[in-house]
Amino acid sequence: MLERILENWLTNVGERGFEGPFTQMLSTEGFRILHGPVHHPYEHGKDILALSPDGLLTAFQLKSGDLDLAQFEEIQGQLLALSGTAVTYPGIEPPRIPDRAILVTSGTLTPPARSRLEAFNHSNRSRGLPALECIEKEQLVGRFREAHYQYFPSQPKDLNQFLTLFLSNGQDQFPIEEFMLFLDSLIAPAREGNSPLQVQRSLASAVLFTAYVSSPWERSANHVGVAEAWLTSALTIVRIASESNLPEQRWLTSYNLSFESGRNSLERLLIEAKEASDLVVPDLVDGLFYPTRALIVCGYLATFYLSESLHGDASKWTDSVREVLLRELPFIEVLGEAGVPFVFNLAVALELLDQPKEALGLVVRWANTLIHLNRVDSPDALPDPYHGLKEILSRSLEPEGWDEKFDGYAYTLHIAMDWLARRQLRPIVESMWPNLTRLMMCEFICSSPQNMLVLRDDNGQLNTWQPATPESWARLHEAACSLSETDLPMELWRQAELLPYLGLLLPFRFTSVVAKALEYLTTRRCRVTFDDGSNTDDYGVAPQC
Amino acid sequence: MFPDFPAVKARARSNLIRKVLEAIPHLAPLLGEVRHLHQHEGGTNRLIRTDGSSSIMDYTVTSSEFTLDREEMKKFDFDTLKAKLLGVAENFAKAQEEMMLRRVSEAAHATGNIVSTKGEEFKPEHFFAMLRKILVDFDPETEIPRLPTLVIHSDQGFEELNRQWENDHKLKAERDQIMKEKLEEWRVRENLRKLVD
DSSP states (O other): OHHHHHHHHHHHOOHHHHHHHHHHHHHHTTOEEEEOSOOSGGGTTOSEEEEOTTOOEEEEEEEOSOBOHHHHHHTHHHHHHHHHSOEEETTEEEEEOOSEEEEEESSOBOHHHHHHHHHHHHHHHHTTOOOEEEEOHHHHHHHHHHHHGGGSOOSHHHHHHHHHHHTSOSSSOOOHHHHHHHHHHHHHHHHHTTOHHHHHHHHHHHHHHHHHHHHHHHHTTOHHHHHHHHHHHHHHHHHHHHHHTOOGGGTHHHHHHHHHHHHHHHHHHHHHHHHSSSOOOOOTTHHHHHHHHHHHHHHHHHHHHHHHHHHSOOGGGHHHHHHHHHHHGGGOOOOSGGGHHHHHHHHHHHHHTTOHHHHHHHHHHHHHHHHHHTSTTOTTOOOOTTSOHHHHHHHHTSTTOOSSOOTTEESSHHHHHHHHHHTTOHHHHHHHHHHHTTSEEEEEEOSSGGGGGSSOOTTOEEEEEOOOSSEEHHHHHHHHTEEEGGGSOHHHHHTGGGHHHHHHHOGGGOOHHHHHHHHHHHTOOSEEEOTTSOBGGGGTOOOOO | OOOOOHHHHHHHHHHHHHHHHHHHHHHSHHHHTSOOOOOOSSSEEEEEOTTSOEEEEEOOOOOOOOOOOHHHHHSOOHHHHHHHHHHHHHHHHHHHHHHHHHHHHHHHHHHTOOOOOTTSOOOHHHHHHHHHHSOOEEOTTTOOEEOOOOOOOGGGOHHHHHHHHHHOHHHHHHHHHHHHHHHHHHHHHHHTSSEEO
């Protein structure tokens, strides 16, 4: 069955869809990946660059689907660049042409194209260039099967879960929680064996399975769905690495491939959103869903911007992100506290984009909405963050409504107060305090920092409290500006670019600690106390409060 | 196995259970006045008070059962089913109410917030002593007191006592005086809903 699924996947997936798993497979086969997959004018035909297990410098160009003569002629320039231009890469000194050049296609070459390849190679040889090798679908299926067959779901329940995901229509929301459970069942046997090598291989397989599972969303060009699949994979890899104490060399490649694929999807989302005049998906009832779509799309774009700023340089996205956010901001609505992580990231991103007024407006609206709608006995209280936006939309259309009541409580109101306190906005907090103190605040505290990345923590504890009356502003401000390094799993500090996505993927994990860590990383409005008692002030990083 | 309709059945079951849960506050009105919080994960809840003290709340399993025989399952008789389920709801309500009163009693004893009649008959001064010890909120617009629920054993004949007090000007004046003090206390409390320092 795995072969047929692989064939089906390769037939339907585009170039971007299989480049990540292909890179992962090379890594599993012992290649050392130097770069890739990349797509820019300076790639010189080389999507992926790697050192083979026997030390040969190998360049790959990836194409999707069958290649006929006309298509071959179209890419001949790229193929010439692949084999004939020197590789300039740190450590490859002096720059030289690759030892091997390989064209990889998820389809097959037609006989005329194959004949042209032979002629192309004849010419290459005479010029001292490497002959162009070719990997086609059949070989790819065999190599993927060899690398991953032992991780293919064998239990009927897991297989069913996999096929359900694989056969989805790709237009809906990506089922993050179901996919996390599937990845857990995929990796569980390797973890039970206690062998770091087995866990490493199972994480590599997780990348391939993410590619399969996300393919319906890839085919629908549902970029948010594709990004959610890859970011869920990245989050799972970090969690497994943290729980299993895996050294970086055993998981970092798989993590990077997953994270890069997520980034690429959000980059495509940004291009799509910027080129469109709005976010409408035409339908008689689209108006019911537009405000939530605007929240999700803008939330992801804002988070992408924050993550990029942590990953390196976000400046090339500044204008596009700002344009889309300002265009869609008036339409955004938050139906439940699961939407708050999107709002928070939007507010932080808007500040970084020099739109402090809009950022403040958003946070004030979030706080006032919760104070008003979640007041005691309110029939319109916003559901807690354990209820996703899709569920809230769906429930709003059912006559039965909710089994739970949400009035009198809020999970994220104190996070809004922290945001305002960090900015010294005392008059605003002061005006909200009398009504805010009538609500109970809630926050779930996981039993360990690693468990912040799990779906359910049976040993954690729900803290509930009523805000102090009176409250000391100095205490409130101090608490809002400080956090401890040990409050977050160390792997998340190291992979800080993933942190902004945590609340979007698992809204019930968006706690004051996560918000403060994000503020520390992006705006420096928080102080971090390290394990040895020192803090960021000691290193000259004074909080900007 | 015979053909079945598990998904639709699950929905029907869920609707019935919802009706049972909705019935609980009617069967035990005291519970209806208590706010509920659905905890989605973790086994404990820590309540942190404004003075910084806290208590851990463990959850207790409550169960009840009823029997539906095969004959009864052949026809959907809503009234029979409802009657059986209301029996379950009553058991739940009783268990929850008992647990709540036990917890309240434990907390009151732990803090010393109790008035004992020391074996005497329940008298107005006992009631006034109780009233002095509790927090009373008022409507911010009308300043009408939002009096808490009073749970009284039926043997204590409170209704009769209450009627007597209503006609006793001295007692009435004392009660009004206490409520005046309570209003003042409430105003002070409301005034504390602010930031200082």
